[in-house]
Amino acid sequence: MTMRITDQMVYGSQARNLQSSLAALAAAQQRATTGLKLQRPSDDPAGAVTSLQLRGEQAQNDQYVRNITDGTAWTSAADAALSQTSTLIRQARDAVVQAGNGSLNQSALDALADKLSGIRDGLLAQANTTVGGRSVFAGTSDAGAAFDASYTFSGIAGSSVTRRIGDGQSVRVDVDGSAVYGQGATSLFAQLDGVISDLRAGNPVGYAIGQLDAAQQAVGSAQAAVGSAENQLAAAKAAQATAAVQLTQRRSDVENVDTAQAAIDLTNRDNVYQAALLVVTNTMQTNLTDFLR
């Protein structure tokens, strides 16, 4: 049986079609103006979960970058302090070698002792280098200085300052001051004090060369460790920069519309709606009563 068409059917379906056309147009406008295809989770439930994960990873990534910047400040400070320390130890060694040259009189030895005393103060200052108020060589201690006037080391054995620079990846950014400078009576500072008093007393100080060489070696290995940490930080920074771009890209794939597509879509929907309006205005005007006389 052919379907009988009635006025209510015609007007009803025209109204429904106009409504759905307009709804599609509104949705296209919303997408085009916000640039988002993921307005609410039901638009794409799997995409919504992915988006949450990507946002989480992005936040973590931003945090890693902050950690790396902070860590770099520590390693730069440690590196500078160690270079300075190395220079000072070389100067001390030169002075000791000079003192071993038997032709020097006591006043010259006193002058060398004065020089060594200055070097010792310089080393102590380097050993107490701080970053943001925290000691580079005794990172987890709140004593304020790594070595006090009696050369007691305030650091805690086995503890370290680390920075998290990636998933499950941490790097140590401080240096164990006791490994570089020793501590208490056997510290580099106490050894220099011994050399200074021997010089003032006119005693031979040749034994100190071995001590200074050992100290120089300790500095060298600490520098190697800091250098490797700096490399790790730099590599991580580059990796995080790449990851940031990728994460933004992936999040955009999930959340954002293709602008060109959205614009075409919008124009398309707009045309459909206008055409629907035109059809409705044309057909609704005619009726049998128009032709009856």
Place this chain on the structure above:
Amino acid sequence: MASTFSGIETAYSGLTAARDAMNVTGQNITNAGTPGYTRQRLQQSAAIPATETHFASPLAQPGQGVVVSGIQRLTDELTNARLRTAQGQQGFTGMRADGLQTLEDGLNEPSDTGLAAQLQDFWSSWQDLANNPGEPSAGAAVLSDAQSVVSQLASGYRQVATQWSGLRTQLSSLADQVNQAADGIAALNGRIQQATAAGASANELIDQRDQLAATVAQLVGGTATTQADGTVAVFVAGNLLVSGQTANHVQLAGATGLEGAAADPVRLEWQAHPGQAIAVDGGQLAAGISLLAPVAADGSGGALAQTAEAYNQVATALATQVNAVHEGAVTADGRTGLDFFAVAAGGPAALGLTVVAATPADIAAAAPGAGSLDGSIADRISQLGAAAGSPDALWAGLVGRVGSASQSAQQQEAVAQASLTSATKAQQSISSVDTDQENLDLITEQSAYQSAARVLTSVDQLLDTLINHTGIVGIS
């Protein structure tokens, strides 16, 4: 042999029939836009000859004109039933899709301000504290971010609870509407029976009753069947809502708040049999009751209660996981074994979650014996969010589940809407008014009236000839 005057009667029956038909057509045209109106048609048949012809007089006898036997309602029970089923489906899916959409909008995800972002900020602040332990500003940031998460959880939970109570109130008024419609159908059953018994047309009353039956279908998915006596019986979940002139009332029972839903689930019951739930399987009430259902262990409970429960789970997981690590840490002033979060016993965890640490000094960031400026524990806490079973993962899972449920509800609504459209079209094709057709009918009826009047004139002239001019041939 027909009477001399029978032609007048024939013409008169034609005139009245045409006039009645024009009245019916007028009724159709004026109700072309009335919702639920069913088009009518005058039922007429040719009148048989006045006297039976018998063998003795085999003369041809014309009929006696036209007989109007009634006004027919052009409808089809099957199509109407199909429309009601579609309306029940549409009521169910529409209500469910609306409820779930409101729910997912309340999650406010994915966004820069949702709970996921707040949790991420919270973990990041622990990382900053790990970088700068003992720094009061870093500690203060941890505390304020913790406070944001706590209040976000509480407000999210309250939003769900508010939606729950709002829906509960709405369902109560829907149950009242069911009762009103049932009363209306019962009353119309009586009036239709009376009108039919008196031989009057009950078409308009039947239209009204059909409208009410459609309302019941949309509200509770009730089915209506027409009985032999002209009344309809309306069934809800297999039991009679309306039978003859009797309406059985329903009522919404059960908890009035989200917290009581588990002990006393919301249900529809017969007022005559309180305590027994009706297994409503269609319409808005069924959808509403399914949304309000209590939590089920396998996650198949009502969407609102499951979401509220997920807020509780996130709150509990957050408190348990952070505390487990925090308790093993030392504060700057040497205290250990401290909790960071607390969950009040009894009541929903999302509302009972509080931050125990009052000042930055109460935050333990250091591992025991590793120095007071150690941040290794803070670092461990900052990594909790990325672990399996973390509050973040629970939350993302919830967003995914609510999103999927809402998506499928929207798809089902679209399907139900399409089937309602097709059922409506089928019903309108049979029952609604086509003004073009009515106009044509009007022309036919008008010319029938004019022609009947012409017949009358002819008979009149015939009689005139017979009475006034017969037998006067030649008389001048």
